[in-house]
Amino acid sequence: MRELSLHILDIVQNSIEAGASEVILEINEDPDSDLFEMIIRDNGRGMTPEMVQGVTDPFVTTRTTRKVGLGIPLFHSAAEQAGGDLVVDSEVGKGTTIRANFSHKHIDRAPLGDMVGTILALLGSNPRMELVYRHRYKDKEFEFRTEDIRETLEDIEISHPMILGWIRNHLQDGLAEIYGGERE
Numbered sequence: 096m097r098e099l100s101l102h103i104l105d106i107v108q109n110s111i112e113a114g115a116s117e118v119i120l121e122i123n124e125d126p127d128s129d130l131f132e133m134i135i136r137d138n139g140r141g142m143t144p145e146m147v148q149g150v151t152d153p154f155v156t157t158r159t160t161r162k163v164g165l166g167i168p169l170f171h172s173a174a175e176q177a178g179g180d181l182v183v184d185s186e187v188g189k190g191t192t193i194r195a196n197f198s199h200k201h202i203d204r205a206p207l208g209d210m211v212g213t214i215l216a217l218l219g220s221n222p223r224m225e226l227v228y229r230h231r232y233k234d235k236e237f238e239f240r241t242e243d244i245r246e247t248l249e250d251i252e253i254s255h256p257m258i259l260g261w262i263r264n265h266l267q268d269g270l271a272e273i274y275g276g277e278r279e
Contacts, residue, residue, distance in 0.1 A: 098208025099197075102173065106193055107217055113139030115190065115231040117225040118242050122207070124199060124232045131179075131197040131204060142185040150183050168196060177204035211266045214239070215259055222254035228266075230273060237269035248273065 103110035171181040178198035185191035
């Protein structure tokens with residue numbers, strides 16, 4: 096995948112398929128410390144220790160429609176190619192955490208990509224999901240929580256086009272504020 100945001104889209108969709116009702120997505124960037132970290136936590140059904148051990152192998156999958164699962168192996172490969180690694184922690188019945196680290200300055204690190212579009216796609220197709228998106232850049236932080244929006248919406252679905260339009264603007268403004276004109 097050409098952008099890291101596409102890996103996020105894939106992993107969060109896996110979380111939802113695993114029964115997750117809440118996903119916490121954190122991105123931590125500090126170019127001065129050469130840090131680029133992505134953490135995806137869910138409260139889905141989790142994986143057995145055996146599954147966790149083999150999850151970076153494309154031929155180890157829970158899918159029943161095909162015998163190959165490429166999402167985590169490709170994400171793992173992207174992290175390794177950029178001087179980092181990928182760690183999966185999971186417990187059956189409690190959920191899964193995937194942590195990918197990259198060298199921020201590494202020439203082979205894919206760009207983050209369209210996080211706004213990724214979040215909108217996730218919310219548009221999974222309107223009942225609770226999402227926390229926390230993005231840190233150097234010493235600034237932006238946080239978006241669907242729970243906060245639902246409190247205001249009352250009976251309107253979060254996937255309503257007008258609400259998604261507002262979310263788009265809110266995310267764009269929040270990311271512009273933490274980047275302050277700097278962007279990869």
